[in-house]
Amino acid sequence: MSDFKIGLREQNSVHILELKGYLDAHTAPKLEEALQNLLGSSRYNIVVNCKDLSYISSAGLGVFMAFIEDVRKHSGDIKLTNMSPKVYNVFDLLGFPLLYEIFKEEQDAITRFFDKSKNPSSTLQ
Template sequence: MSHFSVSFDRRQGSARVLELRGELDAHTAPDFEAALQACLEDGDHRLVADGSALDYVSSAGLGVFMAYVEPSRDGGGDLKIAALPERVFEVFDLLGFPTVFDMHPTVADAVAAFDPAP
């Protein structure tokens, strides 16, 4: 059984930060999907996925990102991806995610993209 957790009770600036931990695969993707759906239902469309503690992502996990980028943008926000470990980033990069998603080296950078300094 895969180990995964997502915490989404943290706010930073105008963004809601989802902290991803462990392995995001076919068994755990529904947990991530439920968290994203809860955020949207709460009216939070400015989302940052903090992948700093993400060990692995499968195609099922990547599919959840793809399924929620447009709903977040349709609500006036975005789903930004931040702080991926190199081995996980390579999977995103190989599949062209940096051309679809706003990806950042840190959560602070992703939040700043929502809340630029004057």
């Protein structure tokens, strides 16, 4: 129903997905495809920037769940950044902050990838 767009950037071999608009059951396949493409070409360091994401439904959250296991198996990660309070609330209700690293700023997430020595690869234990 509503528009949903994905932008893809790369910085220091970290791939940044920029989500824009409404992520729900209708648009979730787009994100699924984008993540599938990254995994297909063995890119496992992924940052999802949610700056312009105005809504996320449970189906949208499901997309991250579908890929995280694979990504972490290849010692990569999906990190989330720049969420609006409303979007954060949805993640928070479901307990996603326990499963994913969520940052205020995109740059923090990127540097975190090269900071592994200080911190174990993920908070998920």
